[in-house]
Amino acid sequence: MVQLSKLFSVALAVFFTAATMGQATSTDSTQSKNSEKKDRQNQVKFMKPDMEATDYNFNDRKAVSQPLMPRMDLDSAVYQKNKKQKKQQTAFKEMKYMYPARPSDQWEIGVNLGYAFISGDVNPYWSKVWQNWGAGLTIRKSIGHTFSLRFQYQFAWMTGQNWAPDYNLKFNQGLNGQYDPNVNYVKGVGLDTSNHIPKANKGYFFYNYRTFVHDFALQAVVNLGNIRFYRERNMVNFYLFGGVGGTLTRTQMDALDANGKMYDFTDVLSLYQVGGGAGAPPVNARLDKRKEALKLLKGKFDGKYESDADRDIDRLGLFKNYQFLPTFNFGFGVAFHISKWVTLSLEEKIMITGSDVLDGYRWTQDEYPGFTRDNDNISYTSIGFNFHVGRNKVEPLWWLNPNDYVYRKIAETNPDKIIAEAFKDDDEDGVPNKLDKEPNTKKGCPVDVRGVTLDSDKDGIADCDDKEPYSPPGYPVDQFGVAQIPPNPCCDEGDDLLMLGSEGANGKDGAGVGAEGSKRRRGRGGDCSKIELPGVFFESDKYYIDPSYLSSIHQVAERMQQCPDMRLVLTGYDESRNDQKYNEQLSWNRAQKVADYLVEKYGISRDRFIVKYQGGKKSNANKSAIERKESRKVEFRYAEEDEKGDSNPASPHPGYKAGSDK
Helix, strand or coil: CHHHHHHHHHHHHHHHHHHHHHHHHHHHHHHHHHHHHHHHHHHHHHHHHHHHCCCCCCCCCCCCCCCCCCCCCCCCHHHCCCHHHHHHHHHHHCCCCCCCCCCCECEEEEEEEEEEEEECCCCECCCCHHHCEEEEEEEEEECCCCEEEEEEEEEEEEEEECCCCECCCCCCHHHHCCCCCCCEEECCCEEECCCCCCCCCCCCECCEEEEEEEEEEEEEEEECCCCCCCCCCCCEEEEEEEEEEEEEEEEEECCECCCCCECCCHHHHCCCEECCCCCCCEEECCHHHHHHHHHHHHHHCCCCCCEECCCCCCCEEECCCEEEEEEEEEEEEEEEECCCCEEEEEEEEEEEEEECCCCCCCECCCCCCCECCCCEEEEEEEEEEEEEECCCCECCHHHCCCCHHHHHHHHHCCHHHHHHHHCCCCCCCCCCCCCCCCCCCCCCCCECCCCCECCCCCCCCCHHHCCCCCCCCCCCECCCCCECCCCCCCCCCCCCEEEEECHHHHCCCCCCCCCCEEEEEEECCEECCCCCCCCEECCCCECCCCHHHHHHHHHHHHHHHHCCCCCEEEEEECCCCCCHHHHHHHHHHHHHHHHHHHHHHHCCCHHHEEEEEEECCCCCCCCCHHHHHHHCEEEEEECCCCCCCCCCCCCCCCCCCCCECC
């Protein structure tokens, strides 16, 4: 029973624990869902101006985000700085080139201040920030939206101190030879070495240094944050950089006391366990004594750094014991956009020097010493303020989103507006403004497919103002477009037949108006001579009337209205590509379509037409595309005086579908 009771207690504990966790999980899940819902609502609210505004002002989108620069139109001055830029932008606006010109952007000039230290064999003074600092100047210019070039000058003052003693100094030129300031040349005496540190393994030394650096570098900067697809603003930019440069360095040590003698480190060495007798290296430089040793050393050194440290003798020496080092540098940074003119940056820079004497220490502690394993490098962590310079220019391109222009144009696109604009027809002549060669056509005047007012007889008077739209060629016309034909003396005044054409028409052959003459009949509307009538052509397997041929039909209609006695024969054709049944039906459809249009549109009596259809049996062989196109037509000819025919013939194949009216 006791065991069962224990098991029951454990089960209850597990149950309540699970319930509590479930409740917590449920609460967390509910909170998470509420948070997601709130985020979605905020997002919808954030985008609401773009979604609902029909005529939204993209030059002032404060409801969504504040642009980083004034909006640029395509004629902005930022595209007009040089001839090449202007030429490309003009070609882009005229749709002759696919890409806009690169806008002229500002230069960036920056100043920075930060913490610098040497990563080497001697420990830097971490706590003494004022003794490990740097400052710099940068000038940066964009190449594109991602890449830019930057020139950087940097000064650094760096110090360091080892808490453990070093032994075996005989190869250190700064402590034991060439650069000792206490080795002087005295005229008549020679070298005065009374204060010189002897070249022997006598004593210990706690390495320290003070290093000055002047670095000049050219860097390539890669921007990581300005190309955005879902946001316009870019308030923070991350970037990487790398480059090459030249560095001037000078390293000094505090090796001598105020009397120019080597420091006595007996009290400091007493902190460590020393074995092997006098002059032997320490056996154990105890870490737990580090703070106490540094405190004693701080009180011992005078901080004058009077001795030049060991250096590379094969390096170029410049400017009073400075040595020149070619360097490689790289790093990363983050920049914060404060305004169009100012940004703030945080940056880490590493300088690879290829030298092991920046801290004055390069020899190992072996009996026969060699160089230490690693070279000395410099780290510089800084904060900077950057200023954008330039008038009538956009911000540096690494702050601008290259998608901005494209997305803005897409957002401004209104399909209904585009369609309405494309088909806008101010003069209501049936030809859109964008295609209309004569945008101010007089209302009611027929036009051709280019929107130019029709002048069928080419007399300089538009058909809509021409009382005789089809004046016979070769005669002058009056202000109303009526041909001024001289009277023929052979005919009585009022006769409706006039003699035209050859000499035979004037009766010189004795036959009066004979075969060589031609008759010109005047109707009540003017000239009714038999001029050539245009045809109507169709697309393959279609019998709807293409709008481009409505002007041709209009010419025929005006001719028939001008000459009420005129009768025409309409004949429909098709190419011989299909079988005869199909061709006949489609030819009939085309002829009927044109006849119906003339009757319904212009009120011409049906009995003035003789409607025929030819099919494909008498058409061209239709071997080429041109021949086939010429066969798909309805042609007009003048009916003979005694010619008879059906004006509305029945379908040759009732119920048979041939072609499309769409």
